[in-house]
Each structure stands twice: as C-alpha cells, then as structure tokens.
Amino acid sequence: MPRWVASVPRRTILRSPGRIGFANLGVRSASTHVSPTAINLRPNIPPRNQALHDALSALGGAAEAHVNTSRLQLALRGLAAHDAVTRIAVLGLDSQLSARRLARLLLADPLGAEEAWEKELANAGPGEERGAVLLKYGDASDAQSPSPSSLYELVPVPSRVLQSHNLEVLVSTLNVNDANATPHVPTESSTESLLVPKLQATSARGLPVPFPVHKTVVLAEGLDTAIAFGRFSAHITAETDTLVKVAVDLPAPSEEARADPQAGSAPVNIDVGTEALDSFRESIQNSVVYERGWFRSGLPILSSWLLQGLQPSDTVKPAVKSLIASIADQVEMSITKEDTARLQELVSIPTSQDVTASIVDHLESWAETSHAELRDELDEAFSAKNWHKLSWWKLFWRVDDVTMISTEILERRWLVSAEKSSIFLAGRMNQAGFSDGRDQPAAAHIPEATTQDTAPTAKNPRTDLSTNVRGPTRWSEHISTARTELIDDTVPPLQALAQRLILQTFSTTSLSSAASAILYASMSSFSVFEASAVAALGLTFSLRRMQSLWEGARESWQGTVREEGRRTLKHTEEAVRLIIRKRGRKDGDVNEDEDVVERRIAREAVQKVREVLDRTNSGNGGSV
Template sequence: MAAKRLVRVLCADPLSEKRDWEAALSENATEDGTTLLVRYGNESDTTLRGPLFSTLSVPSHLLQRLNIELLITTLNIGAGAIRESAEDVRDAILVPSLQTPISSTGRTGFVTYPVHRALVYGEGVEACVAYGQLAPLLEQAAPQEGEEGMIKTALSLPGQTANELSRESGAANVRFAIVDESLASKAIGTLRASSSNSSSFSHLWQASGVSDIVDWLTASSKGNTPLESISRSGQPHLKPAIHDLITSLLSSISASISAEQTRRTSQLVNSAIPETTRHDLQQSITNWSAAAHSDLRVSLDAAFASPTWRRTSWWRLLWRVDDVGMAASDVLIRHFLFDAERGMIYLTGHLSALGFLKGRGGSTELNPITTQSTYGNHPSTSSVAQGSASATGFDPISLSETLGHSELKARITASSGIDVSSPRPWLLGIQYARARLLYTFVPSLQARAQTLLLQCLSTTAVTSALAGWTYVALTGVGVYEAGAVAALGLVWSLRRLQRKWEDARSVFEGDVREEGRMVLRDLESGLREIVETGERHELAEEDVKAWEAARRSVEGVRAELEKLKQGVT
C-alpha cells in the first residue's frame, strides 16, 4: 500500500539504522488493505490486532514531538465518485468507516472513526485520473469555516520531481502537494550510508515534497508540546487540529439546521394550494355571493307578494288568525335562499375536493361565524331587525343556544326530519338560519297575531258594554249616542289592530331579509377565510423554537471556542 510507504519515510530516522518496524511498512509488506494505526511507542511493543484495525508502535521522533497518531485506511468512495455529493465525500474522508465482523456467518459491519485531519494520497497515473474526478468535489467538500486545512491531497508520479510539477501546475498550496516517496526513501538511504551525504539528503528530501507533508502535520499540531501549550497569559492553547475540528463540527451543525429548516419550509410550500387556485376560488365566492343576494331579494319579493302571504292581511285575522304560522312557514320553506344554498353546497364540495376542509368534519367547525352570531344583537343588525323582539313579543336566541336546546332540536327533527346538529360535509349557515326563523320567529308572529286579535275583540266588547251602560244608566242618552260610543270603540280597536299587525308583518319581513343578508355575509366571510388561510401549513412553533435554540447554542460554543483559542477565560 502506497500510504504505508509514505508513513514509513515520514516516521523513519535517517540518522539511525533501519528498524524492524520499517519492514512492516515497506513495499514488500503484505498489501491486504487492513486498516493500521501507527502511534509512538517502543519497538519491542507487541503489534496488536483488533476487530477494527491493527496497532503498530513506532519509536518515531515525529510522532513523539507532534503527539499524534496516524490511521492508514482506504478511501471508501465508489468508482462513480463524480456522482457523489460534496458532503458525502467530506464525511468519507474525515469520518472513515472501519470494517468489522459482527457474526460467525461472515457478515461485516462498519464503525465510524472520526479523525482530526486527513491526507488523501495516491500513486501513479490511475490515482491522478481518479483525483481528476474527485477534485471538484474536494473543492466543495471543505467550504465551511475551519475545514480549509483539514483535508490535504498528495499525489506521487514516478519520473517527476515535486518542485517541477508544483511549478508547472501551480498546485503548491495548503490543500495539495506533489510527493515522490521513492526520492524520500532514497534520501534516507543516502544519509544512512554516510553522514557526509547530508547535502544530497537535503536536496533529495526537498525534491521529494515530503517536507510539505511534515510542515502540514506540524502546523496542525502546534500546542502539543509543553512549551507551546501555554500562552503568555498562562492559559492553555488550543491545538489547531482540535480547533479546526470543533469549528468544522459547528459549521456542519449550523448548515444542517438551515438545511432542515429549508427542507421543511419547501415541503410545506410544495404541499400548499397555489395562489392562482386561491384567486379563482375567491372569484367563485364573489360570483356566488352576488347570485345569492339577488336570489334573496327576488325570492322574498315574490314570496311576500304571493296569495299565501296576503292571507295574513289584518282584516283576515278575524277568521284566519290560525293560518298565520302556516303562511309564514310556507314563505320560508319555499322561498328562503334555496338556490343560494344549492350553489353554496357545490362551492363547499369544490373546497373539500381541494383539501381546504380537512379536519372540519363537524357542522360547528364548518360554521365558525354563523353559529356564534346572536340575531338581534349582531353589530350589523338593522334597527328594524333589532325591533323584532318588541314588535313580535319574542326574544330571539342564538344558533348556539338553538343547537343546545334539546326540546327545540327534537321539534325541528320531528317536523322536518332534519337533525340540525348532525355533521354535514358542507356549510350549514342557511339551514340554521331557516330553522331559527321557523322555530323562533314564526311562533312569535303567530302569538303576536292572536294577542292583537284578542286585544281588538276585548276593546270592542268593552266599548260596546260601555255604550249599553250609558244608554241604560244616563237619562237623555239615546240609541244613536250609545251606538256612536260603540262604533267609536270598534273603529278604534280595528284601526289599532291594522296598525299593530301591519307593523308586525313589516318587522317580520325585514327580519327575514336581514337574516338572509347576515347569513350570506357570514358565509361569504367564512368561505373567504377558509380559502385565504386554509392549507398554508405553517412551520410548527415548537420546531422554530428548537432551531433557534440550536443556533444560539452553536453561537455560544463559538464564543467560548474563540476565548479558549485566545487564552481568555
């Protein structure tokens, strides 16, 4: 393995004889691809073989001085590295995976082994071709803060000196080096042959380019010695390799946080309803609202001009007072917003098909505005509608109270066969409004008609009795005078009946129209709110808080790292 030979020349002592440990790293060693950890120690120490890697102790001054260990392993990147991402390449280099057996069946697993810095070394023309594919990704693999010097590449080409190639390619930098291991090995052999060959050793050693690797290792290990580890202020220095590793981890964490937030945001945006669709739906709601208001006006005008409603004229109350409730119910059942309700059901179905009504299964959830409105107390209710309670003698109740009144719901279900509290897949505002008018205002109107008729008959009877008493009790009062008193009472009571009843009918008509306008306005507002806010899928508040807390933690670690780097506590 070429990397073992490079490690041999890095760790060898040219002033001493060749040691036995060099044979383990020489070109004649078995190249079985086994991961090897080289560390400082006595040569007599036994080589350890573990499930992940073998350990070789080397009495190298370089390892002792820099206080480092060297892990020799293969680069686990596929043949199509050009298709790999920059993050995958960086992780494969800085966090190599070591193979280990996990069962007696021959299966193997992988254990990650993070390192502080990595040297990617290749030998020969094939290595240069592979590096040509890997170079663009290597340029992107360490763009983050602290990773500029963590990955270095070295190539060895036979027959070329490092200085020549560096001058030709301009590649002499902190991340790339040209190395000729054979020249370095020849330089060591020359000096070992005779100490007088020091000049030749120096020339060959510099030409080999191995000194660039040594300088890179030295720069990454400053602060390892006792004298270098203490700053002028008496505080410990942080090793550059450790500082770069921590900085790289912090940068990677920050990038991961931003990437996750971007991914979640993009996912939510892609799953949301397009704005063009929302605009089309808003236009459909506008068209429906215009048609519904027109239907309300035309239908009620026709209903209140129909023969059925004319049967409730004041002069017909004397023999048709019991038909008032039936006539008012017929007006509401046949003419109150039926075309608008059908259009609203179609529009709601369109919204449901697009997913706007997900999670709105109940009737109350589909009518957040209408079910909470109290008729007669609504801010936009007209003065005519507000006078309905006094005019009809009945205090209107809200829809929420209507739905909560079990006896009233039972009456509605028994009469119409419709359970107004059961869930429906559409908005039920019109149905609620019709039910409220039928079972609150219609009985009130019926009671008002009977009350006024009773008052009229009572007044007529009292004035007639007064006329008879006047005729009998008072001398000189004739039949004509007594009849005038009775006629006056009759005319006054009938006039009062006409005026009061016509006012009650007008108030009822105004209440029905106002109720229709209110329910259409509330439905339009509710539909627009659903279209505007529905299916927006905003980020969860707890996720945003978690990301912000993670960023604050990263910034706090950066600040402490900077203080430690400068020797400040």
C-alpha cells in the same frame, strides 16, 4: 546536505532541514489510545478548558440534529486532557498500499536501520490492506500485545514524532467510486468521509464505526484519481480545506519545486522519497543525494503542514481549536442550509387568502360545470336509442332489460365527470390544509332512501328520498353515495312495476277474451262481432292502463334522477363552503414553528462557542 554532515553529531542531523518527516522534536510521554467506542467517564477537566468544554457540551445538546457526534466527542476529549492525543488520517483513494508507504516515509528515521514496522507497511500485499492500520508510539515489546479493537490493526512505532507530539496516525482507504457516478455529493457526506473515516470490523458483519481525526491527508495516485477526488469533494468549504491536504503522487520534477505550504494540495513522489531514504541508509556519504531527492519528492511541505497546530500550548492545542472551529462552522452551515430551504418553502406557499380565493374559484367553476353536465348528459341519455327500448309497447319483450338499462344510465351518465373533478378538488384542498368534511353536521350529508314495498306509480312514483341521515362521509364521496342509493332504491321498484304491468295486461286481456267467448257461446243473440267487441274493449283498456302507468313511471324516474343530481351537487357545494368558512375562522391562530426555535437556540450555542474560543485564543479561556 553539506559534505561535512559525517562530522555533525547525531542530534544535529536530526534537526537538519533534510530530516525526513517531522523535525524539531522533544521527548514527551507516550500517548494513550482512546477508542472511539470507549465509555465516556466523567473527566477531570483542566480549569483553563472548563468554559470551552461547557460551551461545546451545550452545543451538542442544542444542535443535536446538526452536529457530528463523533467529532464533538473527539473535541471534548481534547479539552478534558492536559496533552490530548492528536489523530491524523492518511487515506488512500480506493487503495491503501501507497498510503502505507507514505506513512512510513513520514515516520521513518533515516539515521537508523529499517525496522520491522517499516517492512510491515511497505511490503503489505493486496490481501493484507483491507483493514485499517493505527500507528501508535511503542517499541518491539508492544508488538506482542493484541490489538485493542477489531476495527484496525495496531502497529507500535518507536518514532520520536509520535512520542513528542502525542500523535496517532490512522492509515485507511477512502472510496470515491460512487462520486464518479454521482458528481453532486452532499457537503456533509464529503466532509464526514474525510474527517470521520468509517472503519469496518474484521468480521465484516457489523456496521462501519466512525473514527474522527483532527487532520487528514488524502493520497491520490495520478491525475485520474485526483480528478475523481475533486468530484467527490467539490462542495467542501474553505474552512474544511485547512484540515484536509491532498497529496498527489506525480512524477518528480528535475529540480525542487516551490510549493505553497497553505495550498490545499501538494505534489509528492513516493518512489523518489523512498529512494532517497534508502540511499542515505546505505551510506552517510549519500547525504547530498538524499537531500536533493527528499526535497524533489515534495514530502517536506507535507510534513510541515501536518506539524502545524501540534505544538504544545498553555491553553488548548491549536489542532483542537481548529477542530472546534470546524465543528462550529459545520453546525452553522447546516443551520443556514435548513433556514434557506425553509424560506424557499415559505416563498413558494401562497398566503391563506390566496389559497381560499383559489379554492372558491375552483368550487364555483366545478359547480357550474357539474350542473351543465347533469343537464346535457341526462338529455342525451333519455333521448338515446337505449332508453327508447323501454317504451311501453316494447315492454313485452324488454321487461328483463329495465334494470340493466336504467343502471347503465346512472353509472355512465349521472355526474361521472363531476365526481372525478370533485376528487381532484378534494386533493387540492387537502394539500392546502383543509379538512375532508367528516366533521360536517348531519344536514350536509346525503339523505338515505326509504325502503317502502309499494311500487312506483304515476301518482306515487316511489322515487322520493326520505330525510333519514347516514353517518358522516367525506364530501368528495357524496356523488358516489347518492348514485349507489339511486340504483339500490329506485331501479328495483321500476323493474317490479314493469313486470306487474305486463302481468296485469295479460290478465285483463285474458279475462275479457274469456268473457267474450262465454257471451258468444251462451247467448245466441250475440254475434261473433259483438262478442269480439268485449275482448277488444278489455285489450284496449289493459293496454291503455299499461301505457299510462309505465310512461308516467318513466317520466317520474327521469325527474327523480335529475332532481337528485341537483340536490347532490347542492349538498356537496354547501359542504365545501362550510369547510372554507371554518378554515377562515382559524386563520388567526398561528403557532410559532418549533424548528425555528430549535435553530435559533442552536445558533446561540454556536455563538457562545465562538465567544469562548476567542477568549481562549486571547489567553482568557478560563474565565466565564
């Protein structure tokens, strides 16, 4: 700043290039704070904004699942007023002490003495920085008024910057600790954290409340914090970069550095800027020192970026236009992301013919393997040592083991692997959209066994199953159901037959022995040998009868088990084929995906907003 600055009028100094914060100010009416939780009354929308307001409202209804409601309401409020409030957030990474100092530098008047609000921001202790601070235009008398919300502390600031641009500045904190542990943060999460800061009530008992803003300055202290923010915002798009500026507090260069005002980041030094401001306030003779220090601090670049879009307009403020364009971009990006995910899902899903052919192949392979298993496992089971323990001549001391051995054969050898494979096949069919088979006709279900009281014999083994039908069951449960029926309906009669044959054998043998003794005692003509022949005849007859009946019953039981296994496999295979045929007849009925229709309507609403916004930029925003 030149030496003759002392002779320049006060208004000229305010407009000099070295002016701190925002320059070229005119006087406007004070802003009116709009709480994010206020009830939305029917606004009196200016005619020039009516078309854009209607298009944006339609976008909120058509793309409800894709639009951020808080940002949409902020844009609608901006269109409903002639000179709407513009919100800017200054967020400190993990701490807002430096963010408060930065906000103070951007709003302080170097030609005036240090005011109370500056001391409150600059001297906040660690315990006083937890709550957010909203800087709003006002004088000392407004400081006595209570804060309208428990979400933040309202600090009135008599700054021409806030007054002339109808501006409010939110000072809060951005927590990026989670980003260090998880580098891949979703785009929506990063964007909303920057442009829709979450404020916590002082009671800390409720959920965080969104506070949407038009622009955001993120203050990073040092390279480590800047790197952490880079991981946090790695997926933010270029459109969002125009609304977000990263200020990195770095050591000031020896000379003024030339920075690009449109760059996404800007190096600043708060200490150098504070020293420059303090030196100018001490004496106007330090104007040159102030000018050099101020430009070395990098704050002019940040000030000019924040002022972009805040100048008054005959139609819509450029800041509101940028907000609406950002909302449209975010909605379109969300729709495109969902469309891409759906296309990838459709590509990975085989066609109906491929699925049906694959299921049929698996079914045929399952049926072949299951029949081979039934044959091999039962051959091995009936030739094993355990089954031979039930031979007729061992039945006298093994009669109580009939139930245990026969049940063990059915539980461990009868279609065990086939049952597991059928469950796996049922899972594949369910994933492919086939039914579980409960709607199949009764003929496809496992028949229920009869409940006769007659025991199985060689002529009537009592192991045939009747045609009585149970209720509908899943086809994958046919094998387990048939096994249970075999155990309940064929094993007890086999056990009863074994016990009855033992009793009959002992009875016949006892009677023949008694007759032999009576003949020997009553008739002297019968010798011991002749009398014993009668007993031997009775014993031989009873054992022969026992052998014939028991071995016949065992063979009949083996045949029943094998035949029931084949019938069960056949019923199961027929049930699956019937399900496949029914599915094939329904393949022609294809309904349009409701999500596709919703996304198409949302895209049309986005396009309508863009068209009206383009007409607004060209000066024809009021026409419909």
